[in-house]
Amino acid sequence: SAVISQKPSRDICQRGTSLTIQCQVDSQVTMMFWYRQQPGQSLTLIATANQGSEATYESGFVIDKFPISRPNLTFSTLTVSNMSPEDSSIYLCSAPGASGGTDTQYFGPGTRLTVL
Amino acid sequence: ILNVEQSPQSLHVQEGDSTNFTCSFPSSNFYALHWYRWETAKSPEALFVMTLNGDEKKKGRISATLNTKEGYSYLYIKGSQPEDSATYLCAFDRDDKIIFGKGTRLHILP
Numbered sequence: 001s002a003v004i005s006q007k008p009s010r011d012i013c014q015r016g017t018s019l020t021i022q023c024q025v026d027s028q029v030t031m032m033f034w035y036r037q038q039p040g041q042s043l044t045l046i047a048t049a050n051q052g053s054e055a056t057y058e059s060g061f062v063i064d065k066f067p068i069s070r071p072n073l074t075f076s077t078l079t080v081s082n083m084s085p086e087d088s089s090i091y092l093c094s095a096p097g098a099s100g101g102t103d104t105q106y107f108g109p110g111t112r113l114t115v116l
Numbered sequence: 117i118l119n120v121e122q123s124p125q126s127l128h129v130q131e132g133d134s135t136n137f138t139c140s141f142p143s144s145n146f147y148a149l150h151w152y153r154w155e156t157a158k159s160p161e162a163l164f165v166m167t168l169n170g171d172e173k174k175k176g177r178i179s180a181t182l183n184t185k186e187g188y189s190y191l192y193i194k195g196s197q198p199e200d201s202a203t204y205l206c207a208f209d210r211d212d213k214i215i216f217g218k219g220t221r222l223h224i225l226p
Contacts, residue, residue: 004159042120043205043216092160104150104162105214 002027002095006108013083013115020079021111023093028073031096033105034066036089043092049076083115118142120208122217129196130225136192137220139206143187148209151180151191154219155202163191163204196224 003026013019023032032049046066047057055068069077080087094107121140129135141149148167154160164173169184177194193200203219 009157040218042218043207045214104165106162107152107160109157109159 001097002029002106004093004095004106004108006091006093006111008111009109010112011114013113015084015115017083018079018081019083019113020077021091021093023076023078023108025074025095029095030073032070032076033094034068034076034078035092035094037092038086038089046078049078080113083113085115087113088115089113118208118210118213118215120206120215120217122204122206122220124220125218126221126223128223128225129193131196131198133196134192134194135196135222136190137204137222139189139191139217141187141189141206141208141215142210143185145210146184146187146208147211149182149184149189150207150209150214151189152205152207153202154205160205191220193222196222198224198226200224 005024007022011019034046035043036046037043045058046061047055047068049055049068049070051070051073065081067079090110090112092107092110094105097104123138148165150165151163152160153163164180166182171182173180179192182189191204201224203221205216205219207214207216
């Protein structure tokens with residue numbers, strides 16, 4: 001199993017500012033994923049963070065709004081740029097289990113973001 | 117459009133009672149079905165990964181069944197305890213994509 005930590009655990013931010021969320025995995029993983037859960041909604045995949053290449057974004061999410069870094073196999077950051085109240089969500093990072101495929105995903109504890 | 121529906125959205129259960137809830141998902145392109153338990157301020161924790169039609173899995177007081185032909189899975193909790201209070205998420209895995217439901221929020225009443 002993988003242990004994943006995230007910083008910050010929560011934040012309250014002003015409209016128009018940006019927040020960078022950090023995700024650390026205790027083992028090397030090829031892929032890391034960033035999700036968000038808006039109030040009352042499903043966990044939705046934002047992007048896949050690949051080491052050594054640009055992140056792959058899901059439909060409806062763009063790099064300018066959610067730039068991602070993946071400097072090594074254990075760390076990634078997600079920035080929420082030019083925030084608006086609609087960005088208030090829980091943001092989670094995850095990594096697949098060792099065998100990939102149908103193996104389970106391991107999640108961080110999430111970052112609860114409130115935008116005023 | 118791929119829809120994963122969970123019902124009920126919220127559930128209050130008396131401590132000691134048993135309960136169950138449902139996840140429905142597309143019956144085509146099935147690869148796996150995942151169940152997670154997510155307690156507030158903690159990481160979602162994997163409960164089960166189910167791949168075969170008719171699968172039944174058990175972990176302590178929690179069990180799950182899978183019907184891939186009709187596209188549903190049930191999660192059962194026997195003899196609910198306060199520590200079972202959490203949101204239970206299911207996720208439909210079609211190999212190239214994982215789609216989560218909105219979850220069932222379970223409250224155990226003392």
